Amino acid sequence: GIQVEQSPPDLILQEGANSTLRCNFSDSVNNLQWFHQNPWGQLINLFYIPSGTKQNGRLSATTVATERYSLLYISSSQTTDSGVYFCAVVNTGFQKLVFGTGTRLLVSP
Amino acid sequence: DAGVIQSPRHEVTEMGQEVTLRCKPISGHNSLFWYRQTMMRGLELLIYFNNNVPIDDSGMPEDRFSAKMPNASFSTLKIQPSEPRDSAVYFCASSFADTNYGYTFGSGTRLTVV
Numbered sequence: 001g002i003q004v005e006q007s008p009p010d011l012i013l014q015e016g017a018n019s020t021l022r023c024n025f026s027d028s029v030n031n032l033q034w035f036h037q038n039p040w041g042q043l044i045n046l047f048y049i050p051s052g053t054k055q056n057g058r059l060s061a062t063t064v065a066t067e068r069y070s071l072l073y074i075s076s077s078q079t080t081d082s083g084v085y086f087c088a089v090v091n092t093g094f095q096k097l098v099f100g101t102g103t104r105l106l107v108s109p
Numbered sequence: 110d111a112g113v114i115q116s117p118r119h120e121v122t123e124m125g126q127e128v129t130l131r132c133k134p135i136s137g138h139n140s141l142f143w144y145r146q147t148m149m150r151g152l153e154l155l156i157y158f159n160n161n162v163p164i165d166d167s168g169m170p171e172d173r174f175s176a177k178m179p180n181a182s183f184s185t186l187k188i189q190p191s192e193p194r195d196s197a198v199y200f201c202a203s204s205f206a207d208t209n210y211g212y213t214f215g216s217g218t219r220l221t222v223v
Binding site for chain 1: 153154159198202212
């Protein structure tokens with residue numbers, strides 16, 4: 001099946017710093033989502049972005065489907081950004097949402 | 110919309126007991142998914158339904174697990190008998206297959222089997 005790799009696995013930032021999280025996938029996709037799992041365990045949908053670029057406040061995401069990767073940018077990080085960020089994809093022709101292993105982010109004050 | 114609603118939020122049960130997890134998808138969504146999250150295996154798909162029909166249950170770990178979707182607004186995941194290794198967070202998600210809005214997840218059920 002499709003493989004989803006995320007990097008880095010762990011990231012520690014000072015409040016106010018910027019960061020870039022990467023997601024590589026091994027096959028064509030018709031769905032790609034970025035999720036934030038907060039410390040309470042909730043999975044929050046950040047972006048639905050199978051291609052192109054989107055922005056939402058301090059967060060933005062870019063997916064280059066032809067090169068099979070997606071990037072999540074976090075600017076001016078805040079302590080509330082802490083948690084695990086997951087990339088998840090649906091392989092073209094299928095319906096399963098397959099998750100990467102996540103990037104664990106800790107933003108310290 | 111209230112989103113995907115799961116119950117209970119937490120469940121502690123003794124080994125050997127039956128456990129039933131419940132999910133109400135977003136109204137109008139026609140696909141429903143059950144995921145399990147553990148430290149060892151991450152987030153893995155157990156089963157999904159399209160229009161209340163099970164499409165792929167290859168992720169269901171064994172016969173102790175069963176899932177039903179009797180109508181468009183309700184699904185259950187049952188474990189009988191439960192075992193300590195079933196301890197995990199179980200998520201339900203729904204989507205509308207023909208749109209580009211992706212999947213929405215519920216808050217999950219944290220199951221502990223002692």
